[in-house]
Amino acid sequence: MTSTTQQPTSHAAHPSSWWEHPSDLVMRRPFNEFTFTHMNWLMPTERVARGPASRPLPVAPEPLDLTYRFDDRDLSLADLHRRTHTTAFVVLHRGALVHESYPGLFAGPRRRMQLFSLSKSVTSVLIGIALADGAIGSIHDQVTDYRPDLRRSAYAGTTLADLLDMSSGVGELETWETPDSAIRQFERAVLSGGDVAAIIRSTPRTATAGESFNYSTFDAQVLGWVLEAATGQSLAAYASTRLWSKIGAERDAYYGLSRSHPRTAIGAGAFNATARDLARIGRLMADDGGGIVPADWVRRSRGSGLPHLAVGALGPSGYDHYGYANQWWTLGESCFHAFTGLGVHGQYLFVDPAADVVIVKCSAWAAEDDEDRDRETVTALRRIADHFA
Numbered sequence: 001m002t003s004t005t006q007q008p009t010s011h012a013a014h015p016s017s018w019w020e021h022p023s024d025l026v027m028r029r030p031f032n033e034f035t036f037t038h039m040n041w042l043m044p045t046e047r048v049a050r051g052p053a054s055r056p057l058p059v060a061p062e063p064l065d066l067t068y069r070f071d072d073r074d075l076s077l078a079d080l081h082r083r084t085h086t087t088a089f090v091v092l093h094r095g096a097l098v099h100e101s102y103p104g105l106f107a108g109p110r111r112r113m114q115l116f117s118l119s120k121s122v123t124s125v126l127i128g129i130a131l132a133d134g135a136i137g138s139i140h141d142q143v144t145d146y147r148p149d150l151r152r153s154a155y156a157g158t159t160l161a162d163l164l165d166m167s168s169g170v171g172e173l174e175t176w177e178t179p180d181s182a183i184r185q186f187e188r189a190v191l192s193g194g195d196v197a198a199i200i201r202s203t204p205r206t207a208t209a210g211e212s213f214n215y216s217t218f219d220a221q222v223l224g225w226v227l228e229a230a231t232g233q234s235l236a237a238y239a240s241t242r243l244w245s246k247i248g249a250e251r252d253a254y255y256g257l258s259r260s261h262p263r264t265a266i267g268a269g270a271f272n273a274t275a276r277d278l279a280r281i282g283r284l285m286a287d288d289g290g291g292i293v294p295a296d297w298v299r300r301s302r303g304s305g306l307p308h309l310a311v312g313a314l315g316p317s318g319y320d321h322y323g324y325a326n327q328w329w330t331l332g333e334s335c336f337h338a339f340t341g342l343g344v345h346g347q348y349l350f351v352d353p354a355a356d357v358v359i360v361k362c363s364a365w366a367a368e369d370d371e372d373r374d375r376e377t378v379t380a381l382r383r384i385a386d387h388f389a
Contacts, residue, residue, distance in 0.1 A: 026042070027345070027366070027368070028366065029085070029364060029365075029366045030105070030364070032345065032364045032366075033085075033087060033104050033105045033106055033107075033364045034105070034106050035114075036087065036113060036114040036345070036362070036364055037087070037104070037106045037107060037111045037112070037113060037114070038106070039114045039256055039270070039272055040112075040254060040256075040272070043190075043191065043256045043257065043259065043270070044256070044257040044258075044259060044263055045254040045255060045256055045257060045272075046234060046235075046236040046237075046254060046255050046257055046263075046265060047236060047240075047252050047253075047254050048236045048239045048240045048244045048252060048253035048254055048255065048271075048273075049240040049244065049245065049252050050240075050244055050245060050249035050250070050251060050252050050253075050277075051244070051245035051246065051247075051248065051249065052245075053248075054248055054249060054250045055248025056248075056250075057092070057095070057096065057097045057276060057279075057280075058095060058096040058097065059096065059097045060093070060096040060097070060098050061097075061098060061099070062093075062098040062099060063099075064077055064091070064098075064099050064384065064387070066383060066384070066387050067383075068080070068379050068380045068382075068383035069379070069383075070375075070376045070379050070380070071376070075380075077089075077380070080376065080377070080380045081101070081103045082103075083373070083376065084346060084361075084363055084365070084373045084376060084377055085346065085363050085364045085365055085366075086101075086103045086104070086346075086361060086362070086363050087102065087103060087104025087105075087106075087107040087113070087362045087363055087364050088101075088102050088103075088104060088107045088111070088113055088275040088360065088361070088362040089101045089102070089103070089275070089359075089360070089361055089362075090275045090276055090278075090279045090359070090360040091357070091358070091359050091384060092279050092282065092283055092357065092358040092359075093355075093356060093357050093388045094356045095283055095287070095356075097276070097279075098388075100275075100276075102275075104362070104364065107275075107362070109250075109274065109275070109276060110250070110251060110274060111274065112251060112253065112254065112272040112273055112274055113272060113273065113274065113275060113278075113347070113362040114256075114270070114272050114343075114347075115271050115272060115273065115278065115341075115343050115347050115362075116269050116270075116343030116344045116345060116347050117217065117220075117268065117269050117341075117342060117343040117344055117347075118271070118278075118341040118342060118343035118347045118348070118349055119220075119255075119266070119267060119268060119269050119270060119271035119343070120217075120220040120223075120267075120268055120269070120327045120341070121301075121327050121328050121341030121349060122239070122267075122271050122281065122341075123220055123223055123224050123227065123235075123267045123268070123327060124164060124223075124301065124326050124327035124328065125243065125281065125284070125285075125293055125297075126227055126235070126238060126239055126242065126243060127139075127160070127164070127223060127226075127227060128289075128293050128294050128297030128298075128300075129242045129243065129292070129293060129294070130227055130230055130231060130238070130242075131294065131297070132294045132297075133231075133242070135227075135230045135231045136160070136226070136227075136230045138160075139159065139160045139161040139164060140159050140160070140161055141159065141160055142156075142157070142158070142159060143155045143156075143158050143159070143160065143163065143222060143226060144156055146225075146226040146229040146230050147222065147225055147226060147229055149197075149201075150201065150222070152201070153200070153201040153202075153203070154168075154169075154170040154171075154203055154204055154205035155168065155170055155200075155222060157209060158170065158209045159209070159210070160223070160226065161210070162209045162210050162219075163219040163220070163222055163223050163226075164223065164326050164327055165210075165213070165304065165306070165309055165324060165325060165326065166213055166214060166215050166216050166219055166324055166327075167209065167210050167211065167212060167213055167214070167308070167309075168209055168214075168216060168219050169205055169206060169207035169208050169209040169210070169211070169212070169214070170203055170204070170205055170206070170216065170218065170219070171203045171204070171206060171214065171216050171218055172204075172206055173214065173316055173317055174214075174215050174216060174217060174317060176344075176368045176369065182199065182203055182218070183217055185199050186199050186200075186217065186218070186221075189258070189260065190256075190258045190259070190266055190270075191259060192259060193258075193259040193260045194260060195260060196221075196258050196260060196264060197264075200218045200221060200222065203218055211308065212308050212315065213308055213309055213313075213314045213315060213317065213318060213324055214315075214317050215314075215317035215318060217268045217269060218268070220267065220268035220269075220327060221266070221267060221268040223267065223268075223327075224265060224266075224267025224268065225264070225267075227267070228265075234265060235255055235265040235267050236254070236255045236265060239253070239255075243281075243292065244277075246292050247277070247280045247281065247284070247292065248280065249273075249277045249280060250274060250276055250277055251273070251274050251277060253271065253272060253273035253274075253277065254271075254272050255267070255270055255271055255272070256270030256271075256272065257270075269343070269344075275360045275362055276360075278349055278360050279349075279358050279359075279360045281349065282349050282350070282351050282358035282359075282360065283358055284298070285298055285301065285339075285351045285353075285358075286351050286352070286353045286356055286357070286358055287353075287356075288353075297326075300325060300326045301325055301326040301327075301328045301339060302325065302328075302330065302337045302339050302353070303323060303325050303330045303332075303337060303339070304325040304326070306325075309323050309324045309325055309330075310323050310332075311323040311330060311331065311332035319371055319374060319375070321375065321378060325339070327341075328340065328341055329341070329342050331378070331382075337353060337354065338350065338351065338352040338353075338354075338355075338382070338385060339351055340378075340381075344365075344368035344369060345363060345364060345365040345367075345368060346361070346362070346363025346364070346365040346370070346373060346374075346377065347361070347362055347363065348360065348361040348362075348363075348377060348381065350378075350381045350385070352385040352389070354389060355385045355386070355388050355389035356388070357384065357385040357388050357389070359381050359384060359385070361377060361381070363377075
């Protein structure tokens with residue numbers, strides 16, 4: 001594969017059974033509370049270095065003894081954490097840390113959390129910065145302008161905008177339930193040393209580019225490769241110099257890498273950071289980019305106005321309370337243009353610019369997707385934002 005070669009900064013010895021059946025052990029409760037906070041023990045990584053000095057978050061503690069209404073019941077935040085297996089929970093209001101708790105067995109302020117597909121939203125932030133830097137010319141550029149090795153794949157003819165909006169038309173419905181689905185093949189390749197790029201290059205076209213939404217980890221992974229090709233840096237190196245070193249992060253973050261050589265960062269699903277530092281990214285998105293991310297890029301992430309990306313219009317690969325834009329899930333005008341990054345097993349970076357509220361919720365659900373827990377979580381996060389608004 002032609003993506004940037006990367007040297008991992010940590011290795012671990014692993015029993016062979018873990019690599020033969022990774023999901024059986026990593027994802028099962030309660031073991032996933034440990035693995036989701038120790039992914040650098042389980043796969044090669046590359047460090048995303050913080051800046052020379054951390055900037056502590058302002059602290060203005062406030063007890064959140066509010067309740068939210070779900071399933072015909074009034075429930076507390078303690079109920080939310082118990083019912084949805086919360087491991088870390090951080091709330092910022094006007095940039096100040098107003099609430100923080102770590103119900104997870106292994107979680108804490110310094111623990112770096114596996115964010116899964118929330119990594120896609122971080123990749124989007126980096127694409128916006130690269131556009132402002134001039135490393136990427138336009139979102140209307142072709143994927144193959146940066147990755148010519150994809151000219152013989154279904155990604156020929158797609159634009160970066162198509163990838164950003166999960167509208168490439170490449171691939172079937174992404175499902176974790178089918179053992180031999182494309183996403184399961186991708187997972188096995190990442191964990192066991194298979195050819196990640198070959199799996200993506202072999203994925204067929206199923207729809208016209210730019211016309212319909214189909215959630216795609218492959219679209220986001222290709223975006224990460226485009227970013228590396230455009231900047232001449234690994235994803236971790238660019239994230240460090242242009243983002244992580246500028247936000248006052250308390251700890252280095254890291255990307256999980258594929259086990260195959262050359263290593264490649266899993267920009268679509270293996271970014272790991274503390275809940276507080278992730279909240280700092282949310283603060284940028286609530287504050288029109290904070291001078292680090294272009295303001296017009298942040299606005300694009302709040303909703304595009306395209307009919308096939310509207311709330312309720314995503315089809316079978318998106319719940320009907322979400323829309324989509326720019327690798328973020330949107331919640332529509334009724335929620336004052338709140339939007340959220342999402343990761344499987346219950347990872348959230350919820351941003352409400354109108355209320356100036358940012359909420360990080362990390363979780364350890366037993367299943368990758370759980371619509372009931374997702375609806376309950378969104379209801380509770382919306383209630384917190386309304387409380388401050």
